[in-house]
Amino acid sequence: MKRQRKHWTAQEKATVVREHLIDKAPVSDLCDRHGLHPTLFYRWQKELFENAAAAFKHNGKPAGEKAIERKITHLEHKLSHKDEVIAEIMHDHVALKKNLA
Numbered sequence: 001m002k003r004q005r006k007h008w009t010a011q012e013k014a015t016v017v018r019e020h021l022i023d024k025a026p027v028s029d030l031c032d033r034h035g036l037h038p039t040l041f042y043r044w045q046k047e048l049f050e051n052a053a054a055a056f057k058h059n060g061k062p063a064g065e066k067a068i069e070r071k072i073t074h075l076e077h078k079l080s081h082k083d084e085v086i087a088e089i090m091h092d093h094v095a096l097k098k099n100l101a
Helices: 010-023 027-034 038-050 052-057 063-100
Strands: none
Touching: 010 027, 010 038, 027 038, 038 052
């Protein structure tokens, strides 16, 4: 009977590779403990280093957050302009009421 394959999450993969890099655990011990083949471990490590630049790509906020901030700023400006127009119209309205009374 075939054994079911384990589907590793990204967090689990990172934890295993982190144990090797930070805790200096030998690869053979990690593979025995977690039940994985050393080739798989080294593939994960290679993927980690190939994609490491993505972690440093955005200095500051991600692009999506910047777009949201720009939109918020635009809407705040539009709202303040609307408030000014309403205040001016109300002032004229009150002045007209005073003149008619």
